[in-house]
Structure formats: structure tokens, C-alpha cells
Amino acid sequence: MAKQKTNIAIIGGGKGGLSLIELLNGLPQVYIKAVVDKNLKAPGIVLAKKLGLPTATNWKKISKDRTLNQIIDVTGNRKNYQKLLKEKPAQANLVSGPSAKLMWLIFEQLKGAYRITRDITEKAPFGIYIVNNKGNIEYANPAMAAISGDSPRWFKNLNVFAMASYQTIGLAKKIKEALRGKHFRMQEVEFVHQLSNKRSIRNFVGIPLLEYKTPKVLMIVEDITERKKAENAIKRAVEEWDRTFNAISDLVFIQDQNYTITRVNKSFADILKMPPAQIVGKKCYELLHRTNHPWPGCPLTQAKADNQPHTAEVDDPKIGMPLLVSVSPIFDSAGELIGSVHIAKDISEQKKAEVILKATKADLEIQTWGLDKTNQAIKLLYKELAEKNRRLEELDRLKSEFVSTVSHELRTPLSITKEGISLILDGIPGEINEKQIKILTTARNNIDRLARIINDLLDISRIESGKMKLKKELVNIKGLVQQVATAFQPKIQEKGLELKVALPKEKIDIYADSDRIIQVLTNLAYNSIKFTEKGYIKIAVSEKENELECSVSDTGIGISPDNLSRLFNKFLQFGRIAGAGEKGTGLGLSIAKQIVKMHNGDMWAESPFERKKDDFGPGAKLTFNLPKYTPKAFLKEAIHLVVQAAIEKDSKVSLITVSLANKPALRQHFSDAEIESILKIMEEVLKSTLRKEEDMALKVNERVVVLLSECDQENAERVGARLKKTLDDYLALQGLREKVALNFEHLTYPDDTKHEDELLNQAIKEKQ
């Protein structure tokens, strides 16, 4: 067959033309050069325009086109057709004749009424043949010969009534009926070739052709052997898989990522005494553990967390037997976890014998298999995650910048508005009445609220972008609590509440940023007052072995379990506000928790907290802890931070240790307490002379260590000299110059030592 395209013109845009366009357009070997109709609204013309095919209103114009191979007239207008034949003798075989009739019938069967050339019949992908009333085959297309397994010539010489196979499958009988005018259709007929014994599966359609003098039958045949083969192969594979799956004596089931069972094997169904159909679709924890939440030790939960296979002993009395469960995660092509294969072994026997099997050989094999499979998927997943993470970080940075800029921009108009309202409220432009005062006061309060929101937003954005730096120093936590309690006293009294403060007797010093801890306490107290109408607010501090616990509790309306879990989320404004209260920003608790976390502590909430008196609410208690640092531990952390920063910036860190010289002499003049306070004052003096925020001065035992970030040896000596002068001046001023002698020592990272611990040890080493 020629590979060259057949250029076709279709005359007539009616129903016939329309069907022909639909049939021919897009066929690789056919190109529709024109669709002709006088009526521009003819459906064939409309479709041709939609498909971008050329159209014309007069067939004569296109008949001059020399590249046209076929002109198909579907108008049924014989006069026009005869003119066309005269003008285009080269294409005289275009329409009419048995093949055109044939195609007309085929398409009638499939689509509608039109005529087509023999050429297309010849190219049809399905078998076509015509049987006359004697059973002889009058015409067969090449596809039919191919299906039959005979040469076209041989096939044409066959008589269908004489063919044993046609008799066997009843096709001869059907063809005879068709010769009497009855259409037929036979599907998935297994056909055995007479000579080769080759089996094939075919679909047959028989169409009576009654227009001829003697009736004929048009046969359309489709060979579906290959398709059937493929279908059967899949079916067999599925059956085989099913059989294998069910033959496994271990309990096997497959779950999706939501713990829903999607498939079970026979052993598993047997042990549950339930048909598989009843098991599929249930959550494994509902079915096995009889709970409404995943079993705490569920290996799928672990696999979901790390995308790794897990093996776990599941010993839930509700199942009735101890199981060793091996879970292998299943990933989709994008590397997303979509479910898991669970293989469980009844290990009651082993248990009975008190043999603890950590992993059977089978489990190991399963794990290895699972690991191999998952490894690739995990790699892909991580790559994707890293990329996503990078983009998220960038987005986050932009967001923080945006919040910061917007917040600043908001302050100026806010100031103008507030000042305007304040001016009127203060009566400067003239007197105002009570009602006006009330309205303007509300307006001004809300401007203050807006300002609080902006501050909180800025805090959150600074925390999240890592811009918030803590200025940790030794602070007296009892003092801070007192300070906050005093500040809140009027507000609490105003609401008719009682303020209770419970502090330990001993003074507790911690290393913390005092401003930030005040902010935490303030946010907690503010929150408690907001939700408490009766009873008391209690701020308590208690000392634990390694940490300090601080709590703010109340007898307010409490927090619902639902809100309790989301309490520290940003912008959680839950509906626990009773009546018209002062609205918060929804950020206070989130900020408080984050600040505590920056201090290496944690914050949590409990509710109900208090139920002693019926007229009080259930209450809530928010607690945070802060680790207690020794000066040494604090110095260690600080050294670690500056050294890390130095490594990143490829810079240096210097330590200057200021210690008291000649201690025996010193002790003759001063008591221990006095020495202590001299050191304390020295620490303060040194602090006030520091160059930048990252630097720090810290009293550790009987010395003050000055930590200088981004400072090399040379620079350290300069700074040291300056510090010495400052201290000397100070001591002279206090009249202590003669009695107190100081030692200065320098140490630079990485010149003097490359180890953080060495820096620390050198700094605090007790000298003779």
C-alpha cells in the first residue's frame, strides 16, 4: 500500500458528509482536502470549520484540483455526479460500484448513510467479505484474508456452506438466515482453522444485502485473539496471585495509608472467621484492636513516620494471640507512601515456650526485600523533600520580611489615627459629651489592640525567621514573677478576682532573657484573666532537680479537649470567651511557647484544673519549664554558639579570662561575700563595655570570662587592654585599686585550640 496520503474531497455536508468526516478525519493515510456544500450551515461544513478543514460552496472549484485522488459524492444527486465523472475522468472510479455500495452498508451499520470508495474498504482494519446465496465468497478485503490465515485467493474460493468449521460453530446457519434478511452478531467465537488447526477468536457481524438480484450477505469480522490472549494472561496472573496470596500460611493483609484494609489472604480471613469481603474496607484498629484510633505500637504508624519497614510484636489481648507483624511500606511512583503490606505470624507457640524470637528468617527476608524496594523510593522522596524545603524556606523568609515591612508601615497611620482620637478625647479642640467619649474610647482601645496585634505579628515573624536573639543573663525568676504579678494586680482586682502567688523560699537564678520571660508570663496571665470570671489566678514557681517549673492557673471556663490540642497554634481564637471581653491577638500563647522553646524549655496546658468549688469554672493551667544552668553549662552553650558561628563565617573567637590575683592577700582584706560582690561588679562593668550583642561577660566561680565573637588574637589583646583600663579605672574610683590585683589571660579559637571543650576548660581552670 502506498504510504502517500489520499487526498479526498467530500461533496455534500449533510448527514452523510458529517459521518464521513468523523470517520475519515485523523486517519493517517487520508487527508480531507475539501468539504463542499452550498449550505454554509450544513452540519458537515460546521464540523469541517471546527476541525480546521477547507470548505467550499461549489464542487466545480475543487474539481480542478489536480492533487485530489478521490472525490466522494454523498449527495445522492446522480446528475451532478455524472458531470463530475465527465470533468474528472482520471477519478472516474470514485463512487458507485459494489465497493461503494459495500462501504455504504458498513457505514450504515456503524454510522449512517453514505458511499465510499473501494480503496477504503481495502484499507479497513477489520475483515470484510461478501457471501452470495450459494455460499461462495464474492469479495474479501486483505484484512479478511489475513484473519482467515489463507491467501486472499484461496479464501475467495471457499464456500462457507461447505466449511466444516462454519457448520460447527453455527455460522453457516446464521449466514443462511441472513440471506433471508436477518442481521446477526456472534461474539467471541472460537474458530479453528481447517488445515492448520490454528485457534483464533473472532467477532462476526452479518448484514443482509438484499438490493442485488440474488441476496448476498456482507460479513464483518474482527479478530480478537490477541486481545483475548492478553485478557486471559492478566486474568491468569490475577488468579495465580490470588492463589499464591491465599496459600500463604502467614496472615497477610494490605492496608492503605489510612489504616483501611484493602486486601486479605485466606489465612487472615479464616482466623477472623469472616469472609474477606467483610474485612476489606475496615480499619485495622477497629477490626483487630477494637478501638477508634491506631494501636499505639502499630508498626504502620512507625512505617508512616520514617518510610522504613518495621517489625513489631503486637500483643493485644483483643486479638487473642500474640503476633509478630512485619510491615513494608508501599510507595507510588512519586515516592508517596500509599499503603503497606502486613505479614503476621502467630507466635503463641514461641511465646509459650518462652522463646523470644526477635526476627525469624522469613521476617528478615521480607525486611530485606522491603528495604531494597523502598530504598530507591526513599531517595527520590528525600530529593524532592530537600527541594520543597528549600522553596519553603525562601517563602518563609519572604513572608517574614513582608510581615515586618507591613507592620512598620501600619504603625504610622495608626499613630496618626490614635493621636487624632486622643486629641478629641482630651478635649483639646473643644469639649465633648459623655456619649462621644464612650465611642472614642472604644475606638482608641481598638487601635491599641491593633498595635498589639502588629507587635505580636512582628514577634512571631522574628521568631520564625530566627531574627529574635535572646539576651540571656542570670535573672532572678522570683523577681520577674513578682514584677508581672504587681503589674496585673489592678486588672485582676478590677475583675473581682484573687491573685495568688506561690514562690519557693530560696532565690532561684536562671540564665534567661528577662524581657522575654516577662513577655511569656504576661501572655499567660493575660490569657487567664480573659477567661476567668470568678475565683482566682495563681502564678506558681517550683524548683525541680534540673529545671524550674512555672505555671499560671485559673478557675475560669477552661479549655475543651479539642482546643487543648490546638492551644499553641497561631491565630487560635477559640470561642471560650464569655461575654464581651478584651479580645486577644490569637498569637500570645504561640509566642509564649516559642520563647520558652528558644530557652530550651517546654510549655503545656491542662484543663480542667480546679473543681473544688461549684461556683468556679473548671479552670486551666499553663505550665512551662526552663532548664537550670550552672554558670559552666551556660558558658559551654555560649562558647558552642560563637564557635559554630565562627566556623560558618570562617572567623575567630577569643576568650579573655579576668581572675583575681593573689587570693590569700585578698582574703585578708575581704570576706567571701565581699569578694563575690567585687566579682559581680566586675562582671557588670565588663558587660557594659562589650562591643557587640554576641559578646558576653560571665562570672564563673572566681573569675569573669569575656567571650568575644569574630575576634582574632591581635584584636583580643586590644580589647583586653581596654577592658583592663576600664576595670582599673573602676577599681581606682572605688578605692580598691591597691587591694585588688587582676590577672588577664587570652585564648583564641582556632589558633590556641581547636576544641570547644579545651576553650571552656582553659577559661574556668583554677589557677595556683
Added chain:
Amino acid sequence: MSKKILIVDDEPQLVEMLSIRLEASGYKVIAAGDGQEGFDKARSENPDLIILDLMLPKMDGYKVCALLKKDARYKKIPIILFTAKAQDEDRKLGQEVGADAYLAKPFEPSLLLETLKRFLGE
């Protein structure tokens, strides 16, 4: 004689509001809309106190403050920084250039008046 206060801020509406309040409290107010003008007026008008915004066109508030505080003739004039940048870093920078006080926007009118009184020795 009433004390003279120079307000340097590029927000004329805010300057207007402030002027109303300060004048009502008996102060004389002069204003400048950018850093350069603020610096010039500080030298030519010799105010008793300067309220200085930080983010200003032409010359920022830090620079104005630093220049004035370096000059022996003007360094005695109290400068109150007045800005939307209320973060710790900004506050610290303000201290470094020698500002005498710091007020964050939006401000409390009573706090502003108290601060003025404190610096003007009333």
C-alpha cells in the same frame, strides 16, 4: 517663655496632630519634613528638644542624631527618637548614636508629655 520643640517627621498629618497637642500644652512647635531639613533647623532654630523620626528621606534619623550629638554646640539638646521601628536592635542603635529617649509608634500621648516634661525640666 514657652519651650521650642522641633519635630522631624515625614508624615505631615502626624506632625499636625502632634503640633495641636504640644501647642495646647504650651509648647512652641517647629517642624521639618526630612532629615536634612531637620538637621539644618536644629542648628538654626536652636530648639529646646527634638522629636526625631528614624526613617526619613535625605538623611535618616540615626545620622541626624549622631551628627548633632557629636557637635558640642548641639549635643545638649535632648533628642527623643520616635519611630515605628520598635525592635530591640533599633532601640540599641538609637542608644549608640546618643539619643536620649525612645518612643514607639503608636505612642501614648501621656507618655510623650511626661517624657517632654522630664527632659525640659518642668
